[in-house]
Amino acid sequence: MAEIRPERVLSDLRTLATFGAYKSGVHRPTLSPQDIAAREWFADRLREAGHDASIDGIANILGRSPASGRKVLSGSHLESQNHAGWLDGALGCVYALEAARAVAEDPATRHLGVDVAVFCDEEGHFGSFLGSRSFIGALDDGDIAGAMSRATGRSMREELAVTGWAGRPRHIIEPERYAGFFEAHIEQGDTLETGGLRIGVVTAIVAIWQYRFTATGEQNHAGTTSMARRRDAGLAVVRLLDAIDRRFPEICDPRTVWTTGRIDLEPGEKSIIPGRAEALFQLRDADPTVLDRLDAEIHALVKAANASGRCLVEVERLSASTPAAMDAGLQAALDRAAEKRAPGKHLRMPSGAGHDAQWLARKLPSAMMFVPSIGGISHHWTENTSDEDLVLGAQVFTDAIVDVLTA
């Protein structure tokens, strides 16, 4: 069985963490100088491992194995969120690289191949999963032309021109080349840690349904307008959010999550009754029937708000993705590998966060594996995973890939 080299995994992760180092994490936005350097470094590691590696016109990296036998595809992303963790993204790239190396180094498996992909901008500095969508052929040139940095306002085209990669053709998936796609990631939650577990086998990547609530009332003087007469749009939104908070626990699934990320009252002055209020509300679940049930409840609560209140409350669903089911056969391979290396210490679980695998799942049987996050921390520079878990995860991941390649 292809054995990984622990010191090489940890060393590669630590080297990647030097590109844009920020406290104990990294700040490596898509196509920043640090991100560009990390991509060049990673492509060199693929070449060093004998792969035919190149960076394409959207900064995706594809490293193709020279092996003649059965192959899988594996990878993740290299850019980070702002001032975020050293493992998010990087872990999945290094695990894929290590699996490719371990498979190539073992005489029993070296006829098999692991192609390694690094998808650009999973973290959404310019758009939404631009790299993985490009790779599966779901992104046209117009989408790239319209992509702008949320931080700088500069276009992705301009930034790509700086790298010299702008004019290159884009890598496109060859589905017939692969038995499946594998992505590894930190859990980003604390389910594994609090359960004393070491490996998560992802069943599905949840869907995200994004809503905007808007209340329209009447802007007025906060001193001279009696409570009976006011039409306070801010209060209408507060009441709706409170009603959702009371009702949802009665009808959701144990893993459903919902979040109000933003509330804006207009004009936002201390002595003016808000005439308009807006809230961004989000719902995540892996089960479409749960999403439908909660969506119906949102509309019922909005209707009740309009029946009882003095403002016009409206709900708009801004987006509604589909849950991405992971492949049953690949999940079973991950289970077997985890049971061998960490008996009884693994769990099947949905991914509450989006990942490139949700796009790859449209073209290939796909799988995701989680390792524990210390304290469940994610998207913060204090994000971390123990070295023992990092090493174990690399081996389980490689074992599962070999399992599928030799099936």
Place this chain on the structure above:
Amino acid sequence: MAEIRPERVLSDLRTLATFGAYKSGVHRPTLSPQDIAAREWFADRLREAGHDASIDGIANILGRSPASGRKVLSGSHLESQNHAGWLDGALGCVYALEAARAVAEDPATRHLGVDVAVFCDEEGHFGSFLGSRSFIGALDDGDIAGAMSRATGRSMREELAVTGWAGRPRHIIEPERYAGFFEAHIEQGDTLETGGLRIGVVTAIVAIWQYRFTATGEQNHAGTTSMARRRDAGLAVVRLLDAIDRRFPEICDPRTVWTTGRIDLEPGEKSIIPGRAEALFQLRDADPTVLDRLDAEIHALVKAANASGRCLVEVERLSASTPAAMDAGLQAALDRAAEKRAPGKHLRMPSGAGHDAQWLARKLPSAMMFVPSIGGISHHWTENTSDEDLVLGAQVFTDAIVDVLTA
């Protein structure tokens, strides 16, 4: 009895509305070119009426009557809120001017005097009641030096330098000169209109107690953090505001008002659980015992939030003014005048908004009179009052002043 001249009152109000005309209202921020021109125009009207009028170092106008007998002080402000109404402030200035003229024109009263004051920046473009506080001696040069325009960031000093008034001494009240202070204003609410009434006699100007609620939770990923584990600061603030909304109607007075003008969630992103949330909350009442009761309830609800929730909720009282009682004798004079000119059509009521009279009340027996606002509209360019009410109000106001001057 000194009779006002209706056409002169309406004509002066309409002329003032041409300075910074905006739709059917005015846009005349403090020390804007339009505001400066309105002040010059108004000072000329005072001189035309025989007053010794001058604009001082903070743009206050004082017009001193040449009469030798008993005197009252009357006035209001000339600047407007942004894109606001034509009457707010201007009405009280023109009523004071008309009372001065009517008293001077009547042989029976011309030995009596009405000094007219126009206080700068009641609307708070640069600070908080800078003009009336200056006039009662409650503003030092440091306060003026620190005053900055909320809109442009330019200092009040710079703007005063443009007018040429910067170096002038400031008018200071001579309390022994006056029997009292009278200010007229539109109601800014709809109590008079809905009651079919024409004159409001103000009992007190409410106190404003301003609070900041802050919740501190844990910023986290909106997809991977279970509902049980999250510490959502936004939700903590929503729950507190909802609890206040449910509880206050049970313990407030009929005229108490409370308002949440602003809510900020940090970082304010759709996929991030807010780690910090803040709300600006305000309470107004004319009765200190009601304010104390509601303040205690706020602290009790915050304590309950901390006992039951997973965030740290804190309340900070940013300011707490004292209700300003209007003088009983002057209220009686306004009652008598209203009863004579509009029998049964007047009402005693508190003022929910702040006015210069709350500062003058510290130095002089003070009174305020309201005329109806059509639709209760205030601080908006559609603000209006019928000509009949404008004329009646000027006469009642003048009658009450004569009543006090001849008492």
